[in-house]
Amino acid sequence: MDSTVEQISDALKSVFGKLEEKFGARLLGSSVFRGELTFLVAPEDLVEVATYCKAPEGLGFDRLEFLTGNHYPERIEQPFEVAVQLTSMATNDRLRLKVPLKEGQKMPTLSSLWPAANWCERETWEMYGIEFEGHPNLIRLLTDADFEGHPLRKDFPVRGLVGGRIRTDLKGKI
Amino acid sequence: MTEFIILIIKLVLIIAVAVGMVPFLIFFERKFAGFFQSRMGPTYAGPWGSLQSFGDMAKLMSKEDLVPAAADGPVFRIAPYILFVPAFVSMTLIPFGPMDVDIFGYNVDLVVSSFDAGVIMFLALGSLAVYGPVLGGWASNNNWALLGALRSGAQMVSYEISMGLAVVGVIVMANTLNFVDIVDAQAGGFWNWFFIPQLVGFVIFFVASIAELNRDPFNLAEAEQELVAGYMTEYSGMRWGIFMFGEYVNMVVMSAVISTIFLGGWRAPFEFLDVIPGFIWLVSKMLFFIFLYMWIRWTLPRYRYNQLMDIGWKIFLPLAIANLAVTALIISVV
Amino acid sequence: MAGHESHPTAPPKPRATPEEMRERKRLSRQRVSDDSEFITVSMGPQHPSTHGVYQAVVDLDGEIVVNTRPNIGNLHRGVEKLAEVKSYHRFLPLTDRLDYISSFAMNHAYAEAVEKLMDIEVPRRARYIRTIGDELCRLSNHLLWLGVHVMDFGAQTFFLICFRDREYVMDLWEMLCGARLTHSYARIGGVAADLPDGWVEKCRAAMEFMPRRLAEYQRLVEKNRIFLKRTVGIGIFTREDCVAWRVTGPSLRATGMERDLRKTEPYAAYDEVDFDVAVEYDADVYSRYLVRMKEMYESCRIILQCLDQLPEGDYINQDAPSQTFPRKKQVMRDSAAMVQDFMQTFRGPKVPKGEVYKAIEVPKGEMGVYIVSDGSSIPQRLHLVTPTFYHCQATPALFEGEMISDVVGIFGSVDIVLGDSDR
Numbered sequence A: 001m002d003s004t005v006e007q008i009s010d011a012l013k014s015v016f017g018k019l020e021e022k023f024g025a026r027l028l029g030s031s032v033f034r035g036e037l038t039f040l041v042a043p044e045d046l047v048e049v050a051t052y053c054k055a056p057e058g059l060g061f062d063r064l065e066f067l068t069g070n071h072y073p074e075r076i077e078q079p080f081e082v083a084v085q086l087t088s089m090a091t092n093d094r095l096r097l098k099v100p101l102k103e104g105q106k107m108p109t110l111s112s113l114w115p116a117a118n119w120c121e122r123e124t125w126e127m128y129g130i131e132f133e134g135h136p137n138l139i140r141l142l143t144d145a146d147f148e149g150h151p152l153r154k155d156f157p158v159r160g161l162v163g164g165r166i167r168t169d170l171k172g173k174i
Numbered sequence B: 001m002t003e004f005i006i007l008i009i010k011l012v013l014i015i016a017v018a019v020g021m022v023p024f025l026i027f028f029e030r031k032f033a034g035f036f037q038s039r040m041g042p043t044y045a046g047p048w049g050s051l052q053s054f055g056d057m058a059k060l061m062s063k064e065d066l067v068p069a070a071a072d073g074p075v076f077r078i079a080p081y082i083l084f085v086p087a088f089v090s091m092t093l094i095p096f097g098p099m100d101v102d103i104f105g106y107n108v109d110l111v112v113s114s115f116d117a118g119v120i121m122f123l124a125l126g127s128l129a130v131y132g133p134v135l136g137g138w139a140s141n142n143n144w145a146l147l148g149a150l151r152s153g154a155q156m157v158s159y160e161i162s163m164g165l166a167v168v169g170v171i172v173m174a175n176t177l178n179f180v181d182i183v184d185a186q187a188g189g190f191w192n193w194f195f196i197p198q199l200v201g202f203v204i205f206f207v208a209s210i211a212e213l214n215r216d217p218f219n220l221a222e223a224e225q226e227l228v229a230g231y232m233t234e235y236s237g238m239r240w241g242i243f244m245f246g247e248y249v250n251m252v253v254m255s256a257v258i259s260t261i262f263l264g265g266w267r268a269p270f271e272f273l274d275v276i277p278g279f280i281w282l283v284s285k286m287l288f289f290i291f292l293y294m295w296i297r298w299t300l301p302r303y304r305y306n307q308l309m310d311i312g313w314k315i316f317l318p319l320a321i322a323n324l325a326v327t328a329l330i331i332s333v334v
Numbered sequence C: 001m002a003g004h005e006s007h008p009t010a011p012p013k014p015r016a017t018p019e020e021m022r023e024r025k026r027l028s029r030q031r032v033s034d035d036s037e038f039i040t041v042s043m044g045p046q047h048p049s050t051h052g053v054y055q056a057v058v059d060l061d062g063e064i065v066v067n068t069r070p071n072i073g074n075l076h077r078g079v080e081k082l083a084e085v086k087s088y089h090r091f092l093p094l095t096d097r098l099d100y101i102s103s104f105a106m107n108h109a110y111a112e113a114v115e116k117l118m119d120i121e122v123p124r125r126a127r128y129i130r131t132i133g134d135e136l137c138r139l140s141n142h143l144l145w146l147g148v149h150v151m152d153f154g155a156q157t158f159f160l161i162c163f164r165d166r167e168y169v170m171d172l173w174e175m176l177c178g179a180r181l182t183h184s185y186a187r188i189g190g191v192a193a194d195l196p197d198g199w200v201e202k203c204r205a206a207m208e209f210m211p212r213r214l215a216e217y218q219r220l221v222e223k224n225r226i227f228l229k230r231t232v233g234i235g236i237f238t239r240e241d242c243v244a245w246r247v248t249g250p251s252l253r254a255t256g257m258e259r260d261l262r263k264t265e266p267y268a269a270y271d272e273v274d275f276d277v278a279v280e281y282d283a284d285v286y287s288r289y290l291v292r293m294k295e296m297y298e299s300c301r302i303i304l305q306c307l308d309q310l311p312e313g314d315y316i317n318q319d320a321p322s323q324t325f326p327r328k329k330q331v332m333r334d335s336a337a338m339v340q341d342f343m344q345t346f347r348g349p350k351v352p353k354g355e356v357y358k359a360i361e362v363p364k365g366e367m368g369v370y371i372v373s374d375g376s377s378i379p380q381r382l383h384l385v386t387p388t389f390y391h392c393q394a395t396p397a398l399f400e401g402e403m404i405s406d407v408v409g410i411f412g413s414v415d416i417v418l419g420d421s422d423r
Helices: A010-026 A043-054 A117-128 B002-036 B052-061 B073-091 B118-129 B131-139 B143-174 B179-185 B199-213 B237-262 B271-275 B278-297 B305-333 C018-028 C079-083 C088-096 C103-118 C124-152 C156-177 C199-222 C225-231 C239-245 C285-309 C335-346 C387-393 C395-399 C404-413 C418-422
Strands: A027-033 A036-041 A063-071 A080-087 A094-101 B101-103 B106-108 C039-043 C055-061 C064-071 C353-362 C365-374 C381-385
Touching: A010 A027, A010 A036, A010 A043, A027 C353, A036 A043, A036 C353, A043 A080, A043 A094, A063 A117, A063 C353, A063 C365, A063 C381, A080 C365, A117 C387, B002 B052, B002 B073, B002 B106, B002 B237, B002 B278, B002 C156, B052 B237, B073 B118, B073 B131, B073 B237, B118 B131, B118 B143, B118 B179, B118 B237, B131 B143, B131 B237, B143 B179, B143 B199, B143 B237, B143 B305, B143 C039, B179 B237, B199 B237, B199 B278, B199 B305, B237 B278, C055 C395, C055 C404, C064 C395, C064 C404, C079 C088, C079 C381, C088 C103, C103 C124, C103 C353, C103 C365, C124 C156, C124 C199, C124 C285, C124 C353, C124 C404, C156 C199, C199 C225, C199 C285, C225 C285, C225 C404, C285 C404, C365 C387, C387 C395, C387 C418, C395 C404
Parallel strands: A036 A094
Antiparallel strands: A027 A036, A063 A080, A080 A094, B101 B106, C039 C055, C055 C064, C353 C365, C365 C381
16 A cells, blocks of 8 residues: 555645554555545444544545445455545545445444435435434435335346335325 | 396496407417517417417316315315406496497497496405405415415405505595596596506506516416415316416406506597597507516516515505605695 | 636625624524424425426425425436446446436546546547537536526526527537437547537637627626515525535535636646636525626636637547547448447446546536446446535525525525436
C-alpha cells in the first residue's frame, strides 16, 4: 500500500496520515486506486471513524456523497460490503470507507450524522438485506411494499416474475 | 295572455343567448389560448375547429355518471346545478334594449324583469352560486375537493363585499337599484358612462368579478397545479361538464352586468350610432370583457391563497369604502 | 470570446450570512396551532405537478404543511441490477433513461466514470463535443424547467413558450445523433459520431439567437409581481441543509456556495473555456430561478466558445483498441477495425480491477457513478448516485411549515425527474 500512497494528492496524504495516526490498527486496511483513497473499517468502529471524518476539527468531510452495498458471493467469510463515500465541501477531497459484513451482521446507521444517509440505508437494506441498527424508518423504498427478496444480491435472478400482486391488506402501513 | 307569451319568448331568448354563447366561448378560449401560446388550438372538428365544443359535449354526455361510493349522493348530484341556475336568473335582470319598443305591433320591454331591487337581487344570486362549489366539494368526500370548496367559499364571500361596495358608488350616482334605470342614467354618449367617474369602483368590480368567477389569477378553488382540480376533483362526465358550463354562463352574466353598470349597457358610445340595435352594443361589450377575462387567464400566474385574501380585505375593501365615501361627499355637495 | 455577451449583470444583492438565512427561514415558517386536527392528502403519484410519479403524503393544518412522507420507486426499473449483466458498452443506452430530460449528460457521466476506471484519454475534439452536448442538455433542461416552474404557479402560456425555444435545441440534437430525447451519443473514449456537416453553423445561429429569447423570458417573469410574490423569500433551504441532505446543483449555488464541478474538478473541455459559476445568495425559490437563468446565458456562451475553438482530430479514442469502438466508417473497410468492433460489441472492453467514483455536473446537480470492477467486461457493481434521489429525500425538510400552494413551487424549484431518482 505504501507505494500506491504516492499516487494521491497531498491533501489526501494528510488525511491518510491523520486516520492512520488516530485509529491505527483498528482500521482493517486501505487502498488507493486512480487517486482515490479507500479505508476498510470494522462495523463497530464505523460511527467513531465517520464522526471523526465529519467533524470540522477532525477531517472536515462534511457531505455524504453516497452509501451503498455490494455483494461478493465468493467471499465466504464476509460476503457483504457497505461503501460510504464522503466529500469535503471546502477542499473537494473524497474519501471512501468500506465496511465488510458477515451474512446477517448488522451495521450502525449513519443517518444521525448525515440525514442524506436515510434513504441510502433504506435502499441498501432492501437491495442487500443489510440491516442498519438505529435507523428510524427501515422500510422498502424503491420496490413494492410486498416485494420479497433482496434484488441486488448476486443470487437473485435477473429475469423472472417476482411479486406482482396488488395487496389491499397494507392500507395504512405504507 | 299576450304578455305571458311575450315573457316566455323573452325567457327562452335569454336562455338561448346565455347557453348558446357558451360553446363558442369555449371555442374562442381555446383558440385564443392557442394564439397566445403560439400553437393552433382545435382544428379538426368543423371549419377552424369551431365544432370542437359540440364534440366535447357529446363525449361528456356519453360518459358514465360516476358518483364516488363515499360521496353524499343527492348533494353531489345537485351541486353543479346550484352554480348554474342563479346565473340564468341574474340574466333576466339585464336590459337588452330600450323599454316600450314596438315589435310586430306589440309593446315590448327589452328586459325580462325591470326589478326595482335589481342590483341587490344580482348580489344575492351571486352569493347563492357559492353553494355550488362548496356543496360539491363537501359532498365529494375527498380532501382535495374539500380544500377547494373551502377556498372557493372564503374567496367568493370576501370578494363579494368589495364588489357590493364598488357598485354602491354607482347606485349613489344613479340614485336607483334598477338596472334599467342605471342604463338610463348613462344615456347620451360614452362620457356619461359610469366607468369614468367611478373608475376606482370599476377596477375593483372587474377584479373582484374575476375572483367571483374563479378564473386565473384567482382560480385558487380549482388550482390544477395545487389541488388537482379543487372542488371538481371527483366530478366526471356531464356533471363536470355542467360545472364548466356554469362557469362560462357565469362569465357571460358577469360581463353583461359589468357592461350594464359601468359601460352604459345597451347604449351606443355616440348618439348617432343608435341606429345599431342596443342588443348588438351590449353583446359586443360583453365580448370585450370576456376577451379580457381570457387574456388575463392565459397570461398571469396565480396568487397564493393568503395573498388573495390580503388583496381582498386589505386593499380592495378599504379602497371601495373610500371610493364610496368620496362619491357620496361629492354627490351631496354638488 | 469577448464578443459573446454574458448575463446582463443585475445589481449585486447583499451577501446573506448563514445566520441571516436561518432567521429568514425561521420567519418563513408560519405558526402551526397545537390543538388542530390535520387533513391528510396524497400528492401524487397522479398529482399534476409532482413532475412524475413522486408521491408525498402530506399532513395539512389548514393550508400549512406539517408532515411530509415522501415515497418514490414507482418508476424503479432495476437499472443497477441490469448493469451487472451487461458489458460496459451495452449499459450506456440505459443511462439515457435516468434523467431523460438531459440524457446526454447522463451518458457523459457514465462514460467519464468508465474512462477513469480504464484510464484512457479522450481526444480533444471529443471533449469539446461533449462539452457542447452537456451545455445543450443544460439549456434544454433549464428551458423545460423554467416553463414547468412558471406553470406550477398557474401561468400556462409560459410553458409552451419555453417549449417553442426548446425545439431549437431538440432540432440540433436530432441533426447530431438522430434522437431528440434519448441521445446515447457518448461512447467510452469519445462520442458516437462526428459533428455532421452544417451543424456548427446551425448551432452557432441558435446560440446567438437564444440569449435574446432568454432576455424576453426575464422580462416576462422578473417583472411579474405575482411571480415575485410567489417566489421571493419562499422555500428557503440553507447551505447547511443542502450539505446535510446532499442537495446539489442550482439549489446549492442559490445559497451562495460557489460549487460547480465544472470549475472545481474540470472535466471535458471546461478548463479551456471561460465561464462564470452562477451564484445567488438568498437560498429561496427566486434565487434558484436566477441561478438557472444565469446558467442558460453561460451555456450559450460556453457553446459559442467551444464552436470557435473546436479542434480537428478524432471523435473517439483510437489508441486503446481493446477498450473503445473504432470509427464507424472504418468498420466496413478495415478488417482490424471490424474485428475490434465485433469484439467490443460481443465481448466488451478490457477493464482493470478496481473501483472508482466519478461525478460530473449535470443540469440537475452532481451526478456520480461508482463502479466496482472485478476485471471482467461487466461491472461487479455499478451504483448511480443521482441528484434527484437526494432532492426527493430532502422534500420533508423543504416543505415543512410552507403553504400547500407553495409546496408545488418549491418542489419544482429543486428540479427533479423521477427516472433519475428511481433508477
